[in-house]
Amino acid sequence: MIRTDALDRLPVRDAVPALMSALDSEGTAVLCAPPGTGKTTLVPLALAGLVGGGPARRVVVAEPRRIAARAAARRMAWLLGEKVGESVGFTVRGERSVGPRTRVEVVTTGVLLQRLQRDQEVSGVDTVVLDECHERHLDADTTAAFLLDVRGALRPDLRLVAASATTDASGWARLLGGAPVIEAAGTSYPVDVVWAPPSRVVRPPQGTRVDPVLLTHVASVVRRALTEREGDVLCFLPGVGEIARVAGQLAGTEGVEILQVHGRAPAAVQDAVLAGGSGRRVVLTTSVAESSLTVPGVRVVVDSGLAREPRMDHARGLGSLTTVRASRATGRQRAGRAGRQAPGAVYRCWTAAEHERLPGFPAPEIKVADLTAFALQAAVWGDPQATGLALLDAPPGGAMAAARSVLTAIGAVHTDSGRVTDRGLRMARLGLHPRLGRALLDGAAELGARRAAEVVALLSEEPPRDYGDDLTAAWREARRGVDGYGARWRQEVRRLTAAVGDAEAGPSGRGGSGGAGRPRSSGRGGEGDAGLAHSTGPVGEGDAGPGRSSGPAGGVGDGQAVRWSGQGGAGDGGPGRGGDAADAAGGLVVALAFPERLARERAEGDYRMVSGTRAELGGASALRGVPWLAVAVADRPAGAGHARVRLAAVVDEDIARRAAGSLHGEGEEVAWTDGDLVARRVERLGAVELVVRPLARPAPALVREALVEGLRREGLGLLRWDRDAMGLRERLAFLHRTVGGGWPDVSDEALTARAHEWLEPELGRARGRAHLARIDAGRALTRLLPWASGEAARLDSLAPERIQVPSGSRVRVDYSDAERPVLAVKLQEMFGLARTPEVAGVPVLVHLLSPAGRPAAVTGDLASFWAEGYRAVRAELRGRYPKHPWPEDPTAAPPTRHTSARARGRDAAGPRG
CATH class of the missing domain: 3.40.50.300 (P-loop containing nucleotide triphosphate hydrolases)
Known part of the structure; x- marks a missing residue:
């Protein structure tokens, strides 16, 4: 009825x-x-x-x-x-x-x-x-x-x-x-808004980390709501970990049942919450309770103000969830849960002023998530570029390029056109992320459908953290099936096992023809709702490391399977460290899904992924000491430049070599490392070095490039710069600034860029830091002079190294000042000179020195100095240096390098009195 x-x-x-x-x-x-x-x-x-x-x-x-x-x-x-x-x-x-x-x-x-x-x-x-x-x-x-x-x-x-x-x-x-x-008109039940911000300072969320101060405050707001309002309380938190923590703080609250609802909760638990209860309840939930359902009895909502959104770190090839401030739209959705059956209230754990600054709507996943699955769906639909799809937001070009690179590497789309392959169609039918689809299909061919499905089911929904980071141990725990996760895992294994058979039956229709001829197929299995922004966050490009450019997550390529001869399953013995069949099977499947997450140990607990990303195991991890890992789940701690391993399987080097075969390479590597030239022959798997041997005769071109890189990193001080070399460089810099023309730029950047031009042939003979230190930089610099135009011959006239002053002395000009050249000379040697000396038409800055060589005055205009400044200098210095001439009219006095007595010269021998 x-x-x-x-x-x-x-x-x-x-x-x-x-x-x-x-x-x-x-x-x-x-x-x-x-x-x-x-x-x-x-x-x-x-x-x-x-x-x-x-x-x-x-x-x-x-x-x-x-x-x-x-x-x-x-x-x-x-x-x-x-x-x-x-x-x-x-x-x-x-x-x-x-x-x-x-x-x-x-x-x-x-x-x-x-x-x-x-x-x-x-x-x-x-x-x-x-x-x-x-x-x-x-x-x-x-x-x-x-x-x-x-x-x-x-x-x-x-x-x-x-x-x-x-x-x-x-x-x-x-x-x-x-x-x-x-x-439609709104509900007739009003919802009061109560602003309940923390009294203490709360650190903003970083990654998946939420300040415990906020969680403690949320628990206190829940207790407050229980005393101030009637009815059940629905509390929104960002994730399962935060739910567990707040539940622990609320445990023991008299007369109240504490319930937890999230995507990982068993269906029976979810249904029980939605069925209502006889006593008073506090329901702690993630965003799953925001929409499309009513939790009976709820009259109060407590909103932490946080949500989890997917993010893709393309630089490190890590996808993850991150904690963000919930949008105003999300806040309205959550508040509405309190007024569905009667008047209610929402307690918001932030201020009204903060609320106005929140984003209006959640960030569209297409803007921030991994797009590999989306790109495959678009290719299957017949629009590989997704340019013909009606979308509120266009997919970012960089994310789409990364996605297509992954799909090409796993053989899901054709390299040239981007259209879906038959293999890609089979992957798309599985209801999995393409990487996991590839691992299921290829793993099933080697291990059998059931065993491959068991491992992929572990990857499609990350096991609880208390299962540990050893995938083999988590596999056994799931098989025991003593919790809700185990039940969901077995259900997914059955689905995937059936889906493999359906997928391998082969696609029908015209494949990736697109348009009206889009592929059609039928089958009983494979219908899943994994979603396009998968929580395992498949890897895109990583930090390639030396010796290779960053590129797609390669692996075995277009449908090429990895041969594996292991036997047994997850129930065969303990988690072995050197050939256990369960480890090998789990490692193979993970390696097929994420070949660039294969990682080799550098130090205990410290690994280098094939992608180039550094990864660390937890201090209590049972995997510490394992030479090779296939990392299934990793994230990046807030503020860290490395990844943290959440779930991984043991794998041996042989499987690693084959699973990431397209990333294997061998060649000569000559690089500037740790302050000197290092020449090696390296066999590598992506960024992981497998075998390294010294290289006795490296290619000259590689040596030159490495030496130039050393100059770029450590500076031109690696060369020998004596006084004459520095002087020449300063003179050339002056001419480049003032005259221009063919006079070269001798800045560090310019000289490094032209190193092959002015440091040859010395650079070709050098083999390391010691050789660079013997190169005469001044002699090498002369190669940059404008010889072809003949201007080089004018160097000494345009920018002379020394200028002859009235006393006859040849005084060195200092060109190091960026504004104008400096001539430092004793005052008495300039007597009789009315005009300031010039170089290349630029008046020098004259530093007039005392008889002891100390600065007495600085002038750019000698005539003005003789007329106005000299008198004060004379009054100050004549008492201090009485033996030196201090004429009243310096413009008429003879210049001298000597004291007054020596300046009289031969007159000193004449008759006295």
Whole structure:
């Protein structure tokens, strides 16, 4: 029996007629309805004609999460007075409940994406509802683009609804071709906002780390809410670790049941939370409870203000989740959970002023996540560049290039055109990230489908942290199956094992022809909802290290399998360190998925990945001391330049060589290392050196380049610079500044850039630092003089090394001053000279010295000095140096280098008195 009373209480009912009219006229619509209005439950039933009359239609509702899909289906079935699987059913990865009478099917967007690739016409479906499209998950955006493509080319009758509480309505309306925007009235239950910021300073989140001070504060706000408000409390936290920590702090709260809801929780636990309880409850949850479901009894929301989003570190080839401040739209979604059944309140753990500075919407995954799976889906669809897809945000060019490099390396797309290969089609059918699909297909060929599926299932959903970082040990723990993860793992193993058989049956159709001839296939397995932004964060390009350029995550290439002769499985003995079959099998599969994450030990617990990224094991890791690892999961600690290993398998060098075969190379390497030239013959796997031998006769060209690199790093001081060489360089610098023309730039950068020109042949004969130190830099510099034009002959006239002053002395000119040359000379030697000396038309700066050689005056205008400054200098120095001449008129006095007595010369021998 239909629960009419419950349906009549849903505010969205008033917007249903307008929505129906919009779909009848335009075929598309954007539905904006606040949380709790019934857009997820009443609207699909109305569209299918199950309530309110109207023609019978088949409706597919796409939800971003499995928990939301199951909950929505059960709620709709309850409203109809039926069981799930009758008029309303659902399909999520590994679980399906539909029947012959099903007219509304709730699926995850990942499941719908797989179906679209198999059946582009969406046969038998009249309407698709994309729910919670504001969350901007990558697979949801991709599904929307494919559906719009289908509507335009194959099914103009297919009706599309983009529905959300906080979406960018205008953007979606444009994307859907000018679709009408239907707005539903909000819930009649008000939600009070309580600002509850921490009293202590909280450090901002870094990576996945959240300041414990904030978590303690969240727990205290939950306790406060329990005392101030009635009803259950729903508390939003960024991740499973934070949920566990707050749960521990709340443990023992009298009369309150503490529950935890997240994507890893068993379905039975999730369903129990959504079924309600008799006592008072605190439900700690991640973002899975933001949308499309009602937690019965909740009247209060406590919002930590944090969320987790995927990020791709292309520089190090590491994908991960990072903690960010939740957007204002997310905050509205969370707050709406408190007012779905009665008036409520939201306690926000930040200030009102901070709230205004938050981003309006979450970052679209297409902008920040790894795009390898998206690029494969686009290639299978027939648009390898994704330029023809209707997307709210275009994929970044760099991320797409990295994704295509990976797909090319694993043989999923053709190198020249980017179109999907038969192998790529098989990968796409698996419902896995392409890397894991490659590992499953190639691993199954070597180990058997079941064993490969068991390891890939570990990689598709990271095991709990308490399983440790040894993949083989985690494999055994999952096989024992004593927790919720083990149950989900076994379910995924069954799905993947069946999917391998379906995939190996081979794709049908025309493969990657694209356009209207997109590939079509059928099969019973492989329908998964792994999503396009996979949490394992596949590697892109890494730090290539010396001897190779950074490039795609290669491995075995286009479908070339890695031969493995190991026997046994995860149950065969303990985690061996030198050939155990379980280690070898796990290591092989991980290496197939992430060949550039193969890592060799440099010191205990310290590894170098093939990609060039440094990786460290935890201090208590059982893997310490293992020579080679295949790293399955790694992240980068906040502020660190290296990766931290979260999950890895033991592998031997032989498997490493074969799994990363395209990254293997051997050649001569001559480099400036640790302050000197080092010549070696190196066999390497990417950035990992396998065998190193000294090189007796390195190629001269490599030697020259290495020596120039040494000059670039350590400076031209590696050469021999005596006084004459430095003087020549300063004179040339002066002429370059003042005269220009062919006079060379002798700055460090310019000389290093032209090293091959002015340091030959000396550079060709050098073999290291000691040889460089013997090169006469002054003699070498003369090669840069403008000999061809004849200007070189004018060097001494334009910028003389010395100038003859009135006393007859030849005084060295100092050209080191960037402004003008300096002439430092004793004052008495300049008597009688009225004009300031010039070089290349530039007056020198005269430093007039005392008889003791100390500075007495500085002038750029001698005439002015004699007229105005000399008198003061004379008054100060004549008493200190009485034996030296201090005439009243220096312009008429003879210049001298001597005292007054010696200056009289021969007169000293004449008669006295």
